[in-house]
Amino acid sequence: KQEVTQIPAALSVPEGENLVLNCSFTDSAIYNLQWFRQDPGKGLTSLLLIQSSQREQTSGRLNASLDKSSGRSTLYIAASQPGDSATYLCAADNQAGTALIFGKGTTLSVSS
């Protein structure tokens, strides 16, 4: 059964820092791994999708990597800004590839 773990649970950094959010998953036979952002009281915004044949994806200041063999993904945020403050969720397919299984998220706070 797929399980997704995110470390750390919370992170506070000053503006301008580069940071890494970690995600690990137990079943490496995934089709997709997806990173989302959730602002308080809001829905989920997709940030990056990494398909199983890919090793990384980039969008602006965000870079996500995927290492299926070790069951790990990282989300790298460059030059963090206060507007990056949110909860970041990592999700990987379940064993059948029929649903995304979520981690509990990393809540990021960027201070100005």
Added chain:
Amino acid sequence: DTAVSQTPKYLVTQMGNDKSIKCEQNLGHDTMYWYKQDSKKFLKIMFSYNNKELIINETVPNRFSPKSPDKAHLNLHINSLELGDSAVYFCASSQQGFEGYTFGSGTRLTVV
């Protein structure tokens, strides 16, 4: 144009009532989902439908009944609401196995 739309956005109701949440997607995806986000913000899959066929039913009480009249719609009906049903319910869709998931903005259900 909203890709995955849920209604209502907020729902406050008394214990014992029956309520429905509606979801529609205009992305042409073949699979739709219901997720529940509890008070600890953990997102958990409830149901998955592929082309109107139930694929996943994750140990959800029988009081919850999804209905998919066509592949663009997935509604959630809840009978005999309980206090513990209070949560945010998210609808999502995907083209199975090949694209990322797109989430609706959520329905905040409060049972009093």
